Amino acid sequence: MSSSGDDSDAESGDNTIIIGIDFGTTFSGVAYTWSNKADQMEVITSWDSDLHFNSDLEKAPTAISLGSKNKVTWGYSIPEDVDQVRWFKLLLIDEDDLPAGVRGSLKIEEARAYLKKHNKTAVEVIGLYLLHLWNHTTQRITETVGRATVNYSKFEVLITLPAIWPPYAQSRMREAARLAGMLGTRVAGPTVLKFISEPEAAALATLSDMQSRCDIQNGDSFVVVDCGGGTVDLISYDMVSVSPAKVKECVKGQGDLCGAVFVDAAFAEILKDKFGDKRWKKLGDESRGRLLHDQWEHGIKSQFDGSKREWKFTMPWECLEKSDLKTGKPIPKIVLTSDDVQRAFDLIVEKITAMVDDQVASVMAKKGNKPKYVILVGGFGRSRYVFTSLKKRLGNDIEVLQSRGASPWTAICRGAVIHGTTLHGYSNFSVDVQGRISRASYGVTCRMPWNDDVHDAAQKYFCEVEQIWKVTGNMKWFLKSGETVTPEKQVKYTYWRFFDSNSERTRRITEKIYTCDSLVSPNVRTDDVTALCTVHWDTTIDITSLPTFTNSLGKVFYKLLYEIEMTVTGGVLDFAVYHKGKRIAGKGVMVDYENA
Structure with a gap:
């Protein structure tokens, strides 16, 4: 080259x-x-x-x-x-x-x-x-x-x-x-x-880095804790094969908005109390930012591990009162104790450790044994206090791993590249994800024949095409929360539309996809079921090529059959439309997400 x-x-x-x-x-x-x-x-x-x-x-x-x-x-x-x-x-x-x-x-x-x-x-x-x-x-x-x-x-x-x-x-x-x-x-x-x-990318980089370790065996499980600036995401994998590296997600992942920025905000409030409102306002945005950058971001925050100690620094001159500047009087200092700093960390770290507890318990419930490692990655994952807090919480049964240097900080962008090279089969640092756990349920509303013993009368209607009573509002789930998705598994649902001979040939066909975060996916649409997106398919229909349906009144309709496929790649959803077994080209299909 x-x-x-x-x-x-x-x-x-x-x-x-x-x-x-x-x-x-x-x-x-x-x-x-x-x-x-x-x-x-x-x-x-x-x-x-x-x-x-x-x-x-x-x-x-x-x-x-x-x-x-x-x-x-x-x-x-x-x-x-x-x-x-x-x-x-x-x-x-x-x-x-x-x-x-x-x-x-x-x-x-x-x-x-x-x-x-x-x-x-x-x-x-x-x-x-x-x-x-x-x-x-x-x-x-x-x-x-x-x-x-x-x-x-x-x-x-x-x-x-x-x-x-x-x-x-x-x-x-x-x-x-x-x-x-x-x-x-x-x-x-x-x-x-x-x-x-982000958690899958972080996990791929971490597992790729671990491939040369002699203590990794087939069947081992790991919890990867991706602690970023805004979010903390957890994902757990089973090692299917060490070489070549193949993994599958073990249990449903979880996450929350509890990253480093919320510790930073809590510390800023503590510092404000130490200065007092009057001095803090006099300090100005630029000086406050410099103070948080120099004393906190590149000092206290990275050093703190829970040990008892103090940090002292002189108050900036621009926030001082006249009485502070009297000849012979020492310039006031800010004194921060480990208890002060711990208050900034604890609310967020408690959320992180609680999520790790839940993830470990889920792995144990599924496999009968604890995960081998809990691995910290991400910028906030380099925090000494997060590390010591997790070690204390988990005891000696599960080892907590925390790399130093740039490796955990760059795990997400490196993992994204690994995902791309794995899809292409380019490199030997690839990690093949053979199964992912769905974090929510995804499906569609559907109509079905009326059943007096099962259905709600409020949803009953008469279908003029098929000349039967039907019911609306029922849910058909592509994928349920907690279900494993493998590359071989096709998550598809078949749709059909009826047309008469006077129907327009060129039209936009739309189908709405729904989602539900509940542990149990309801059979009918409830308040827990929300619209996820609408799939649009722009097509020109050749009616003469379609199969026909004749109802009990002898009226003939043309039946358009098509499928919508949902894929989960890299933990991200994608949708495609198939007609006559062929995938419709991307320009003919558009997906509009709700609120996008």
């Missing part, structure tokens, strides 16, 4: 560059590989930085500044004294879908106010951030593999999403990716955009 910039050196063949993007609440990262060198993976660094010492880190802050005269800065390149927005990832989902404690948090309110001030939607701001992230990524890839390889390679982009997010977030992220220019026209062909859940 040529690494020069000469376009004439391009090789022929089906070259593909696979790019994994971890768009995080606090930090974002990118990894990639390419088909001709798929046993090598690169993590993007060399960020543009206002402070040079940040430039070679493996991830960049998820922060953007929409300055005057359309001057946009992002990541590490934002000067300290410039107004900026963070946490905007959480605005991608509707306010009602955020927990009450998150919905009213100061950081969320600040992010909303910033977007309103600049007349931007969350999708637009995310798209703008991804634009800069994408431009930086393609520039670094070009510098590494050469312009010829980039120009004549297909792009496959895998963006990660929290598993606990509603499905409409996928549509919004796709629109943000489009606004970022990721799907623009290229010589090598259209860019393929796919999604994978």
Whole structure:
């Protein structure tokens, strides 16, 4: 493979560059590989930085500044004294879908106010951030593999999403990716955009890293705890085969909005109490941000493991009272005890440890023994206090693993790449997921013949086509919560529509898909069953090719048969339409998620 910039050196063949993007609440990262060198993976660094010492880190802050005269800065390149927005990832989902404690948090309110001030939607701001992230990524890839390889390679982009997010977030992220220019026209062909859940991506990277361990055996189970900035997601796997690496999800995963940003917010409130309202207001946004960055993010937060100690630092001069500046009087100091810091952590860490307890109990109930390891990944997964708290909670029966350095921090973007290379069969660091556990039920409403002993009379109606009494509102589930989905299992449902000879030939056929989070999937539509999406199929019907149905009155109808297939790849849903056994091309089928 040529690494020069000469376009004439391009090789022929089906070259593909696979790019994994971890768009995080606090930090974002990118990894990639390419088909001709798929046993090598690169993590993007060399960020543009206002402070040079940040430039070679493996991830960049998820922060953007929409300055005057359309001057946009992002990541590490934002000067300290410039107004900026963070946490905007959480605005991608509707306010009602955020927990009450998150919905009213100061950081969320600040992010909303910033977007309103600049007349931007969350999708637009995310798209703008991804634009800069994408431009930086393609520039670094070009510098590494050469312009010829980039120009004549297909792009496959895998963006990660929290598993606990509603499905409409996928549509919004796709629109943000489009606004970022990721799907623009290229010589090598259209860019393929796919999604994978964050916990599965993190787990794939972790299990790939563990392949060389001598203590891993077939049948072992693991709980991977992906602790990010906004969300914490848990996923559990059984090791089906060590070599080649094959796993299947063991029990239904779980997650919550209880990431590091909520510990940060709790600490800011504690610090505010230490300063007092008057001094805290005098401090100003820039100084408060610098204080939290220097003393907390890169000091106390990473050092704290629960041990008894104190942290002291001098109050910044701009918040001092006149009485504090008297000659000979020492400048006041802030003193933080381990009890203070623990208060910032404990509410969130208690949520995490409780979820781990539940996950371990589920594994034990299914398998009869405990998982071999609980593995911490993600930026917040590097916290010493999270590690020590889990060790204390789990005792000596289950070992808690926590890698150091960049490995757990980059697990999600690396895992997205591993998912892509596994699908293509490119590399030997692939991990094949042979089964996933559905976190919800997915299905459709259907009509069926009336049964006096079973059905509600309120749903009864007379079908003029079939000339029989039928009932509406019954549920037919594609997939039920807790059910295992394997690559071989086809999750399909057959539909039919009747037409008479006067029906329009060109039409849009739509079917609504429903979801339910309840443990038991109801047989009829209840308040627990909500609309998930609508599948649209634009088609021209050749009536003469359809089978016919003649009712009891002798009237002839044409019967259109088709199937809707649901797939779960990387923990993310996708839908397709089949007619006469053939999959309908993508342009003819569109999926609109509710609230998207």
